[in-house]
Amino acid sequence: MTARYAITAYLFLLPAFAFFALMYYGPILNILSNSFHTGPQADVFAGLDNFLRAFADPAVHNSFAVTLIFGAGTTLGAIVLGLALALLVDKPLTGRVIYRAALLVPYLTSVAIVGLLWRNILDPQLGILNRLLDTLGLPTQTWLTTQPLVTIIAVTLWMNVGYTMVLFLAGLQGIPDMYHEAATIDGANASQRFWRITLPLLAPTTVFVSVMSVISGLQAFAQAYIITGGGPAAETDLYIFHVFNVAFSSRDFGYASALSFLLLLVIIVFTVLQLRAGRRGEVSY
Amino acid sequence: MTPASRIACYVVLTIAALITVVPLLYMLSLSLQTEAETMSADPVLWPEALQWGNYAELFERAPFGHFIANSLIVAGGITLAHLIFDPLVGYVFAKFRFPLKNTLFLMLLMTLMVPLFVRMIPLYTMMSNIGWINTHQGLIVPFLMDAFGIFLMRQFIQPIPDDLIQAARIDGASELRIYAQVILPQVKPALAVLGLFTFVFQWNEFLWPLIATTTEEMRTIPVGLTLFNQEYFTLWHLTAAGSVLLFLPTAAIFLLTQRYFVRGITLSGIK
Numbered sequence: 169m170t171a172r173y174a175i176t177a178y179l180f181l182l183p184a185f186a187f188f189a190l191m192y193y194g195p196i197l198n199i200l201s202n203s204f205h206t207g208p209q210a211d212v213f214a215g216l217d218n219f220l221r222a223f224a225d226p227a228v229h230n231s232f233a234v235t236l237i238f239g240a241g242t243t244l245g246a247i248v249l250g251l252a253l254a255l256l257v258d259k260p261l262t263g264r265v266i267y268r269a270a271l272l273v274p275y276l277t278s279v280a281i282v283g284l285l286w287r288n289i290l291d292p293q294l295g296i297l298n299r300l301l302d303t304l305g306l307p308t309q310t311w312l313t314t315q316p317l318v319t320i321i322a323v324t325l326w327m328n329v330g331y332t333m334v335l336f337l338a339g340l341q342g343i344p345d346m347y348h349e350a351a352t353i354d355g356a357n358a359s360q361r362f363w364r365i366t367l368p369l370l371a372p373t374t375v376f377v378s379v380m381s382v383i384s385g386l387q388a389f390a391q392a393y394i395i396t397g398g399g400p401a402a403e404t405d406l407y408i409f410h411v412f413n414v415a416f417s418s419r420d421f422g423y424a425s426a427l428s429f430l431l432l433l434v435i436i437v438f439t440v441l442q443l444r445a446g447r448r449g450e451v452s453y
Numbered sequence: 454m455t456p457a458s459r460i461a462c463y464v465v466l467t468i469a470a471l472i473t474v475v476p477l478l479y480m481l482s483l484s485l486q487t488e489a490e491t492m493s494a495d496p497v498l499w500p501e502a503l504q505w506g507n508y509a510e511l512f513e514r515a516p517f518g519h520f521i522a523n524s525l526i527v528a529g530g531i532t533l534a535h536l537i538f539d540p541l542v543g544y545v546f547a548k549f550r551f552p553l554k555n556t557l558f559l560m561l562l563m564t565l566m567v568p569l570f571v572r573m574i575p576l577y578t579m580m581s582n583i584g585w586i587n588t589h590q591g592l593i594v595p596f597l598m599d600a601f602g603i604f605l606m607r608q609f610i611q612p613i614p615d616d617l618i619q620a621a622r623i624d625g626a627s628e629l630r631i632y633a634q635v636i637l638p639q640v641k642p643a644l645a646v647l648g649l650f651t652f653v654f655q656w657n658e659f660l661w662p663l664i665a666t667t668t669e670e671m672r673t674i675p676v677g678l679t680l681f682n683q684e685y686f687t688l689w690h691l692t693a694a695g696s697v698l699l700f701l702p703t704a705a706i707f708l709l710t711q712r713y714f715v716r717g718i719t720l721s722g723i724k
Binding site: 173174176177178180181183184185187188190191192193194195196198199202253256257259260261267268269270271272273274276277278279280281283284285286288289293294295296299326329330331334335338383387389390393394408411412415416421424425428429431432435436439 | 454459462463465466469470472473474476477479480483491492493494495496498538541542544545549550551552554557560561564566567568569570571572573574575576577578579594595597598600603628653656657658659660663664674675676678679682689692693696699700703704707711714715718719
């Protein structure tokens with residue numbers, strides 16, 4: 169009887185594992201093997217050449233640095249703003265459901281919309297943002313020329329902050345009321361309650377949000393593809409955009425695979441570090 | 454809360470909500486302006502006369518009907534596949550006992566750590582070897598199921614009592630029938646969340662359709678819009694109209710199913 173159920177189980181799983189083998193495990197092995205090859209078909213064995221080339225390539229250094237700043241900026245911003253907004257929409261205010269929805273709306277848009285829309289809004293001549301600043305008597309900016317990286321970080325935050333807000337809101341609602349009540353009785357004020365109770369109890373959420381945000385920040389692509397084209401002077405040459413160009417414009421699949429593989433390692437290292445840090449800060453209740 | 458802090462909360466929240474919503478309203482406004490208005494050195498907040506014709510013009514200047522059809526086929530096809538495969542595999546891991554179960558489940562979860570950028574070059578090579586670049590199947594097949602959806606379904610199927618399944622077995626129901634008539638009806642809300650999320654995510658997807666399509670007629674809306682904008686970059690009124698059309702279905706889904714949606718986000722944050 170048990171054997172029959174086991175066979176049924178394997179039969180049900182067969183298509184799934186065929187799929188994952190072809191679409192996940194295979195590709196992982198494939199980029200690993202491509203990393204050690206070169207040539208237009210990535211079929212000439214090159215040993216460690218691709219990796220040595222990556223370590224010596226100033227364009228790669230630049231795009232890695234750009235991506236780290238981008239990932240750090242979007243993550244920090246998402247945590248601070250997401251948490252702040254979550255604290256506000258968690259309060260018993262009339263209409264908080266509407267505020268939650270309004271703040272979440274940009275997260276529902278495609279990155280294509282976000283890119284195109286903000287390219288228009290930020291345009292130094294046509295853009296409405298400079299017009300608004302001018303009306304308010306503030307100095308206008310050439311956003312994508314003088315502050316390109318900060319600008320695409322801000323645009324990304326605009327898109328994603330509602331998502332982190334919802335995650336923090338769920339975290340806040342998971343904290344039992346009695347902790348705050350007990351602290352209030354003991355005479356703790358609002359700021360003490362936030363720093364000593366809310367924040368430590370939110371540690372698991374904060375770790376989760378930062379891991380997700382760092383991972384997605386390091387993989388950002390469309391911001392460079394649509395908004396800045398990687399420029400000016402490669403100041404916004406996000407890593408995946410760089411890899412995309414190496415692979416699909418220069419048709420250098422071996423080198424692009426090595427670059428992808430290196431980023432994967434970086435992402436794994438970040439994830440492990442963050443999970444470790446999170447475990448230390450975790451409070452059980 | 455004191456009245457003063459209450460007012461302060463409202464002020465901050467209102468400013469934040471205006472920052473998230475006003476740019477999207479401006480997109481709507483741009484989509485209804487004349488080309489001259491969008492190019493004016495004095496940006497037009499709201500058009501003098503609403504140019505609904507822009508939406509028709511978009512279909513004349515770009516194969517926008519194709520873009521919409523492609524997006525529906527691809528996002529719809531992927532969503533359907535997820536709804537078929539994810540709960541089935543989740544059911545097996547939730548309710549069956551078999552050798553190597555934990556190892557296989559771990560192997561499955563490991564795929565969550567494989568980002569799209571790792572897959573994009575090998576998938577491209579594979580799809581081009583079998584001639585699937587620039588086809589619907591090339592856009593759909595790499596995303597037929599995913600470990601997260603399977604994991605989610607397993608979480609929802611696990612609490613269903615085993616007695617229910619045993620009773621059906623004793624009544625002589627086949628395994629597939631048990632799955633379809635006992636398990637699936639119990640997890641309808643979870644299926645709704647999975648379906649909504651998969652659809653919206655795939656509807657908005659940008660990188661793979663950009664890589665895997667080569668002709669105008671095969672583009673999905675996000676890719677079509679971006680490339681359209683590059684080709685006719687001055688046509689902001691049409692770009693905005695296209696953006697509105699891309700956003701409408703997601704906005705409608707969100708308005709109708711807000712609660713499910715927020716639930717989907719929090720579920721994706723399960724620790």
